[in-house]
Amino acid sequence: MLGIIRLIILLALGWLAYRYIRRFLALDKPAERDATSSDSRPEAGNQSLPMQRCAQCQVHLPEGESTRSSGHYFCSDEHRDAWLEANPKDR
Missing domain, CATH: 1.20.5 (Single alpha-helices involved in coiled-coils or other helix-helix interfaces)
Structure with missing residues (x-):
């Protein structure tokens, strides 16, 4: 046992x-x-790019793939132009 x-x-x-x-x-x-x-x-x-948000559609994308204008980031030229037309004071 x-x-x-x-x-x-x-x-x-x-x-x-x-x-x-x-x-x-x-x-x-x-x-x-x-x-x-x-x-x-x-x-x-070796390093990842910081993410930025498109001022027009709020989509996040890497800073290297974004367009910057007037201190804001955009996912495309069309969104940049549309945002600048809607916000003329921020040009």
Whole structure:
């Protein structure tokens, strides 16, 4: 009877060690995946551009893809022109 209890305790400790090691190894995998995925995207570059909101339609887009006029950002020239027509005092 004592042998069976020892066996059950050893199996439980082995199972806990297995779970702990699996969890520890799983924490390292996402960091490796993120580093490789960011290197494989050439358009991402080393730094990301800040997001800006179009003053006309309120859509967010990277600063590098936006048009700036009168201190405001726009997603296209058409939205810039429409906004400037609607807000002549901000030219």
